[in-house]
Amino acid sequence: MNIETILNKNLINLNMQANTKDEAIKELTDLLYKAGNVKDGEAFIKDVYNREAEGKTGLGNHIAIPHGKSDAVNVTSIAVGRTKNDLIWESYDNLPVHVVILFAVRNVDKTTVHLKLLSQVAIALSDEEIFDKLLTTNDKGEVIYLLSNKIQ
Amino acid sequence: MNIIGIAACVAGIAHTYIAKEKLTKAAEKRGHTIHIETQGQIGTEDELTDEQIKISDVVILAVDTSIKGRDRFAGKKIVEVSTEVVIHSAGNLIKHIEENIKA
Numbered sequence: 001m002n003i004e005t006i007l008n009k010n011l012i013n014l015n016m017q018a019n020t021k022d023e024a025i026k027e028l029t030d031l032l033y034k035a036g037n038v039k040d041g042e043a044f045i046k047d048v049y050n051r052e053a054e055g056k057t058g059l060g061n062h063i064a065i066p067h068g069k070s071d072a073v074n075v076t077s078i079a080v081g082r083t084k085n086d087l088i089w090e091s092y093d094n095l096p097v098h099v100v101i102l103f104a105v106r107n108v109d110k111t112t113v114h115l116k117l118l119s120q121v122a123i124a125l126s127d128e129e130i131f132d133k134l135l136t137t138n139d140k141g142e143v144i145y146l147l148s149n150k151i152q
Numbered sequence: 153m154n155i156i157g158i159a160a161c162v163a164g165i166a167h168t169y170i171a172k173e174k175l176t177k178a179a180e181k182r183g184h185t186i187h188i189e190t191q192g193q194i195g196t197e198d199e200l201t202d203e204q205i206k207i208s209d210v211v212i213l214a215v216d217t218s219i220k221g222r223d224r225f226a227g228k229k230i231v232e233v234s235t236e237v238v239i240h241s242a243g244n245l246i247k248h249i250e251e252n253i254k255a
Contacts, residue, residue: 054162055216056236059170067165069193092240103165105193115165115194122166126173126239 003148006077006117009140010035016083021097024087025066028079028102036074038104043072048102058091061131065122067103076106076114078121080143082135099134101125101147123150153250155179155186156204157212160219161235164192171214171235171242172198178242182250188212191219200224210253212245214238229253 011031018024029045032038048068051057058064064087079102086096103118124130130146137143157175161167172188179186189200205211211225213232231249238245 051163055167055234060240065166067163069163069165092236105163105165112194115192118165119169119190119192119194122169123173125166126170126177 003117003121003144003151006075006114007080007121007144007147009144011037011077011079012081012140012143013079014082014138014140014143016081016085016100018081018083018087019085021064021087021089024081024083024097024100025102028081028100031079031081032073032077032102032104035077037077038070038072039074040072044068044070044104046070047072052090056090056092058089058093058097059125060091060093060095061128062095062098062135063101063125063131064089064091064097064099065101065103065125067105069105069107071107073104073106075104076118077104078102078118078147079104080147099131117151120151121147124148153184153209153253154204154207155184155210155212155246155249156188156200156208157186157214158189158191158200158219159214159235159238160191161216164194164217167216167235167239168192171238174238174242175212175214175246178246181243182246184246188214196220210249212238212249 047070
């Protein structure tokens, strides 16, 4: 399977301006909207916050994985953003978040291929060794590589 | 020990799979055999076999939501936690199980 179907360089911003969680989710949603993967940003963000209400999406170590399953999603995909600013985000270690990996999931996905890819990106995120690299690299290609190295 | 379990989070998109991976790595690192079934948005994967359930010493349910097939574990020792606990301290969870459940 090919990571490009869910994550590409147009969906990565390593210099986000966001100062808050809300602004980060908005900036990443804008990337998904411009790519045509999300058709209604406001509706999508509402669904992301519905998920936020159900439990922490901060993974610790400055990384967060908000996600929304939504009718507003055209293409199941991932946007990745990083900011030097400290984002306050619910997590077990209460460290500020700098890397946000936003999963956008179609409410009804006709194929499971994209969901399978998302689950394999999640597996890559179980390896904390990649966190330091995600926090420091300036190469979007490396971000894609790090998140896709468990894809079979 | 022979460990089996289920991972399932609310959305079934990410935490389910991180939890499975963390549990598997932590258990194998300490010399255990482990099989984790995932119940996610994609459906059930790596479904536990009757044999795996039969020979298991303990069942770990890393779940934030209702799961299918809980009745398969009748009579088994069950440790139920949230996916969050597993994601942040899988190693400690396995150690705790070793100390409290005699195989």
